[in-house]
Amino acid sequence: MRTWFEPEEAEEFEAAKDLLIRRCVAWAEDHGHPVDGLLLSAAVDARHESRDGRLAYWDGACIRFFLLRYVPYKVTAPREKLDLAPEVLLTYLRYLDVTGLRDPRGVTVGEAEEIIAGTRAEYAAALDDPTLRGMATFWAYTAIDQGFDLTVPGAFERFKRELDAGRVPYDEQVLDKIMQNRLVYGGIEEERAFPQPPVTLPPAAELTEAARRSRTVQRFITLADWLGKDGRALTDAGNLRVADALEVSALLGTGEEQLRVRSAADLPQLNLLLAWAKKLRLTRTSKGRLLRVAKAAPLLRDPETLWRRAFEVLPELGRVVTVPVATWRPEPILAEVFDEILPDVLNSMYGMDEMPVIRLEETVWLACQEYFVLDQEKRLLDFWRREVARDLGRMFEILSDLGAVELSRGPADPLYASDLDHDDQPLPPDAVERLRTALAEPDLPLVRLTPLGMRGVRDRLLADGRDAPLVGELATAPPAELLGVLAQHYPPEDAVAELHGWLAQPGQDIETLVQAVRECPFRTRVGAMLRVLADALPRRRLLQDLRHDPVLGPAVWTQLIDAGEMQPGALSDRENLLLGAENFLSVLELAGPEELVEQLRRMGGGDAYEFMEAILASGHPDVVGMRELREQVAEPLRRIGRHPLRLVPTRPPGARGRRKKRKR
Known part of the structure; x- marks a missing residue:
């Protein structure tokens, strides 16, 4: 199940x-x-x-x-x-x-x-x-209100003809509001997200200490202290005075204090920190002064919460992250889609080891071309691509200062070049060639999420309604629920780690897990749960020990036979009936009673109903499933009558969107 x-x-x-x-x-x-x-x-x-x-x-x-x-x-x-x-x-x-x-x-x-x-x-x-x-519900209720019984075949078609002919009254204001809601907010449909791999995080104390050490967090605290109770004066343009800007740049360690500038607006790192602090409500402007927000004091005393909030709001700062360093640069492409590109990039890095930055540059450039209609002249395209790569690099530097990513250099893992020749490769030929050349270099810029960054991405994934498993989060889960999640959402290696972590808890042992499998009312789920246990524990010992279990025996025989570790001929006549019941119950769960009836009718040699009677008398322990077999499979077969079967095998067949482009 x-x-x-x-x-x-x-x-x-x-x-x-x-x-x-x-x-x-x-x-x-x-x-x-x-x-x-x-x-x-x-x-x-x-x-x-x-x-x-x-x-x-x-x-x-x-x-x-x-x-x-x-x-x-x-x-x-x-x-x-x-x-x-x-x-x-x-x-x-x-x-x-x-x-x-x-x-x-x-x-x-x-x-x-x-x-x-x-x-x-x-x-x-x-x-x-x-x-x-x-919309569909509105028209359905309108039809019902007008006396159309939609349970009658053809009723909705008759309603539609009457509607098209203008003979059906309806509330136009309600319909207009429904259409307006859909245009503004969209429907309730959600696009299915890719499943995320389980990740491992260090203890909470280590993450708290990492947040405290974050260069960006320390800069926020220093900035607030520098502003003091009275704040600092702003120019008529709303910027810090140059002298103050250079002074605080030295305190913050941005490296911009030696620059010769006419305006504080020419200091991009300082401007980013000021905009970031304002977004976090650490600072505010009033009567020509930049002031510290008094209510932000608790946040400044809590580096971990401050880090989380800074990470959350960063996607909203695209205009200052990608701000042109020189006035001749046009408005950066990445600035307009930064709120979508940054989460996508971080999702791509989630659960991965070091990634070559060039690989991310090409996928981001491809995404930018989906958002915008760009001049296809090669020289201009190359210019835009280099600018996107430059802004992406700046983004990684900002994330590094925050403590969300770690930057390094070295050779790329062969994994990142292994798919370049695949037929379903989404990258265009020129990007593939650039990657093939670049990935062969021995000293490439590499990036990966830090544990702090991993947790930040995971928090956002969870807030977005996505599944983001964490190794260790099931340590106290009920045994049946633990095995069910591991069977469906964890790769084998992570399932083993999670299972051993569960077994390390006081009072939790293998027999408790086996009993949970015994109590499971779904045969297909029993098989999946047994596979999890068999993969995590010495396989032969576990399955052989359960071979004669009165409840799990048929499911164990199925796995041993599939693995070639047991021959069907080793079973007695009664055990063969139990195995047949196990397999029919699995088909019943996977395909439904009608399909199982049809499969039995198509089989040759013998009598389907009599065979089902023998299966029902086998004594299989699945009470609910056997009742369904009798009521929804055997009884229909009895009513159909005898049908010659040519063969009755022990294992029956079947057991087995984005924004619109904008012109540039």
Whole structure:
């Protein structure tokens, strides 16, 4: 049972969604919890369509988005049914919890209950506001209000004909507001983001000390001290006086105090620090003076928080990061898209070792050409490309002073040249040739994120709703949830590290993990969890020890047979039936009951219903799955009647956007 799918895995996702809804509805009815298939489907869709796509991950932002944005925008249903959405969502979260599907990095059921309770008034108001609907929902409700029963085939087409003929009244003001909202804010659709690799960070105390040592943080503190209580006078143009500018430059160590300038505006490093400090609300201007903000004193005494805030606002400072050093330089390209380029570059570096700067220069230059329509004359293109590379280099120097990146020199890892000849290479031929030549050099500028920078990028990724695993964050997670996350979101090496960290905690041992696998109600997830354990622990010992386990035996045999470590002939007749049940249950989860029925009907030799009766009598421990096999597979086969099968194998088939360009 997977709870994460690529957007293009439509069939696999739909099968998993049907399974989740089917099982959740049955569980809710058995336990007396409110449930509705349409609202469950909306909850699953909302997470699948999100930035990270994790069906079982829910935090406060996810809960509020679903209730206050997604349901009003996308779900068409009678009001009495929509009023149940908070309770149905809570039922779904409870089901994820009791089955071990919940992503432990989200909120607990208790926390979710409090969040949902806190949104009830807002949710009712959102349902009352028709301008929060999407276009499709608006027209669907209009059709219903005009007496069209959209559950009847062809009803919407008849409604559309009546609408086109001008015979359907509708609220034009509401429609105009919906269209205006979409133009200004866009819809609620989110583009799926690339999964990020797990990273390892040093202890919190080391990160705090690194923030304290940051050259930029120290400069902010020095600047505030230099301003004092009375501040410093500004010229009519709003700049520091030259003498003051040179004085503070010497104190800050920018290296600009020896420059002979006519205006403080000609000191780019000082101007950046002043603009940065103003953005952080460390300073302000009033009555011709640059003043220290008194309320910023706590921030200046907390270097770590100051560092985080400085890192957060840096993307907003493109105009001063890329400010021309000479007046003849035109407005830098990078200045206009800095707020998007900087996060993209940092994301590219996330989880990577030293990267050659030239590789980033080429990808940034390619991105800039997507944003702007540039003169294609080669001399001008080369000029713009060099200017972008120069500003990118300045950006890295600023990040280095902040302590977010580390700059060095040396040979590039062969990895960065290995894809230059691939057919799907996005870079143009001239860029590929430049890279091929440059990457062969033995002494290249290299860059990588520091641990402090890694944490800063991770914080931003999480705030953006993305999955950014951290090795060690699952150290106290419930065992079933731990194994589920490792199986889906961690490469084998990182899964091993995370698992051993979990086992190092008091009271957490292998038997606890094995028991969690035994209790898992999904056979495909049982197999995935066993693979995680087998990869992290001595494989032969673990699987061989579990070979005769009354609950896990069939899943273990499947893995041993697939690995060639066990022959099917070594199983008894009863064990073969158990193995057959294991495989059919897996197909039932992966493809659904209708597909399994069709597979059985297509098979040759024997009687499908009688074979299923033997499978159902095998004693397989999956009570819920075996009940579904009887009700949704065996019973349809019985009704269909006998169908000759030619062969009954032990393993049945199937077990297996950006801104518009602007002219320059």
